[in-house]
Amino acid sequence: MATTALTAQNFEQTLTGNELVLVDFWATWCGPCKAFGPVYEKASEANPDIVFAKVDIDQNQELASAADIKAVPTLMIAKKGQIIFKQAGALRSSDLDDLISQAKGLDLDAANAKKQDESPSLKA
Numbered sequence: 001m002a003t004t005a006l007t008a009q010n011f012e013q014t015l016t017g018n019e020l021v022l023v024d025f026w027a028t029w030c031g032p033c034k035a036f037g038p039v040y041e042k043a044s045e046a047n048p049d050i051v052f053a054k055v056d057i058d059q060n061q062e063l064a065s066a067a068d069i070k071a072v073p074t075l076m077i078a079k080k081g082q083i084i085f086k087q088a089g090a091l092r093s094s095d096l097d098d099l100i101s102q103a104k105g106l107d108l109d110a111a112n113a114k115k116q117d118e119s120p121s122l123k124a
Helices: 011-016 031-046 061-066 093-105 108-118
Strands: 020-026 051-056 074-079 082-088
Touching (some): 011 051, 020 093, 082 093, 082 108
Antiparallel strands (some): 020 074
């Protein structure tokens, strides 16, 4: 599956309307982005059940700012509309495959329940 270009107009709907979405924030002038591009494309072809999206930060500066992107490339992963991973830096193919496996296997409901249990609560 080819990657999808995201803009401010379709970003939120893409993240909330799909089970699992990977977003590559990149720039044309970025050397590491160019190196990561083929790795990302190959992963998109191997995982047709996942939405692989790209955001050109120069064309979408407001979106990159809203997503708090400080460096490129930055990979963001959303599951059921919730950001579960965000990290700057180009990844090797094996590392990206590992992240995809972890994201697919993550039980979001259980993780959120555990997070709730660990949250301090105010009691009188």
